[in-house]
Amino acid sequence: MYFDFIGKRRLWFIIAFCIIALGIASLIFRGLNFGIDFTGGTRLMLNLPGGFTTSQVRDVLGNVEATDASGRAVTLENSYIQKVIGAGGEEVVIRTVPLTEDEREKLLAAIAGQWPEFSDEDIRNVENVGPVVGGELVRNALLALLLASVGMIIYISFRFQLKFAVAALAALLFDAFIVIAAFSVFKLELNSPFVASVLTIIGYSINDTIVIFDRVRENLRYNPSLKALPETVNISINQSLLRSINTSLTTLIVVGVLLFAGGDTLKPFTLPLFIGIISGTFSSIFLASPLWYELKIRENKARV
């Protein structure tokens, strides 16, 4: 088994660009489903009697009045309503403007008016987040991404070379983008698990990439000639291939079980992780080393 990763690198880059283009298209046309952790607001998860429809819920909400963030009186008709499969069968997620305690009580009373079986025990969870906290989350997420990138560039430049760091960073930004695009494609709610899953994938992807780079570094020691560079890189990737695949498989097994058994509550965390691990494996095998190779030969061409 021997694959020519370097020779076909243009093909991998084109595939990567196509995936990025699809992701951008999804971001433009489907957008992102920002949850209350980012925008502020109230989110309720309620267990309603079987067979309810979201339009029934919307009708009920249309009769509940509240004050929105800018102080205007509104009804809750335009709230985000989603049917999910939860602990007790069909449940509903309702996301509204930030509600006061009184307004929350009014909403629950209206629900109980429509479905008399509804009781306090059917309230799965209620979350209320002010806009300040949402702003902080965005700030902290961006700051974390920035600091993680800087920290890793410094470490990899120190242990390897700057070019390895740049290639690794490009690969992990690709993975971070894929995770964000996955949230758009699957219309998952962006809440704080989103930040955690993006950063986890960054950690996973960099780990994956480093192991291959380590092989490249080792093989360069045996054969530093520039002429043999494509072969050296190819051999390194091929030598690490089984390891990359097996580690991804074991991680995918556990995350996959969590994805299929964990229900909708865990999905905003497990689905992006699942996709991110696949993307992380792809980017470390097909993008990181070929990118490094590209950077390396360009430097030498410039010198000649």
Next chain:
Amino acid sequence: MTQWTKLLTLILIMTTIAAAAALSVPVIVRDINLGIDLRGGVYVLLEAKASEDGGQQTPGDEAQAPEPQGWWQKVTAWFDGLFGGKGGEESGDISADDLAATIAVLRNRVDSFGLTEPIIQREGERRIRIELATDPTKPEQSQRAILETIGKTALLEFKDSSGKTVLTGANLTTAQAVYQNDEFGRQVPMVSLEFDSKGTNIFAELTASHIGQQVPIYLDGEVISAPQVRSAITDGKAVITGIGSIEEAARLANLLRSGALPLEMVQLEVRTVGPTLGTDSLMKSLWAGLIGLGLVMLFMTAFYRLPGLIASFALLGYIVILLDILVALKAVLTLPGIAGIILTVGMAVDANVIIFERLKEELKNGKTPRASILAAFDKALSSILDGNITTLIVAAILYALGTGPIRGFAVTLSLGIICSMFTAIVVTRMMMNNLVDSNTVKRNWLLGVNR
């Protein structure tokens, strides 16, 4: 010739790990701290509102923002400047004493619910974080009632006819929920109040000057009762009427006894998790973890044979060590935390996979098993270290910037990386050495080599 001591050592290590796992499980189940997202409860983040009158503030104070201290603050301040304005907390005139006093009052209020290990902590300069696990079998621990109790400032005011506050809850000595006859002779729930000597005097003056008039009683700026004064009250006793139930009266009395909050608090974040959701998430993730663990062990053994079996035991040892450390550190296990552990189960075998792939290469190159193991561990070490240190950098940043559940995730992820490196490098190696030294492995196939 078979080296029986080596083989026995290997079997002994495996048995020890299996026994440790079996013995640890009941302890872990009993002692591990579950976050409110797993056991059900209430989470509230409060922020003190800057006082509107600005009384204690000298002019010009607000003109100078405090200089950022330390590199971390400098980085975040620089970052905030980059985005033109800060998303973080407001800075302002909140004194640490007031915040501490507010926490004390909140603690008093919460204590009346008889919750186990309530957490009421200061966070930053002007925030208070409250985490309360509620027990669904105790109806008095209703999440709604708790939220209502936390949410009130509980400023009790008596105002004169000109609308000026003459007396507040600060002069109360006690407040109690009682049944008393109202003016029609019905038994209704009320809150009886008793004033201290200063309060008694003021109340006597107030009632004496308002005979025949209403003296409204305000709670947090809203009239809760407006009794008509028939005669001057000099014994310092009053009642609040018009309360729906004795439970409501008891809650109000408790609020008034604990006193008003010294600061006006805004609820930035409120999250309640019902018991069904918490238990459901816990059970689902536990089962997923167990099934995932079993599948990974099967996969490793099928693919790498004896080394894979050894790695499976090392993995079991890893999980026991990790959970025991979490229990010892009294870390709170949240849903993202469990997800972090499950993720590290997949990643923990990575170090072993790297080593075993190397081992196969060395064996194919014709080296003896013993020499191959030596070389495999030696050559795999640098990539294991580099890969894990970069992931640790990410986890550290996650910890520094995250709050609550994200922090829990960062903690389990970092501990997981460290523990997995230990088990992969030390424990697996010990077992592998004993396996090879026992001279029982005659075919490289058993070490994962095909053909």
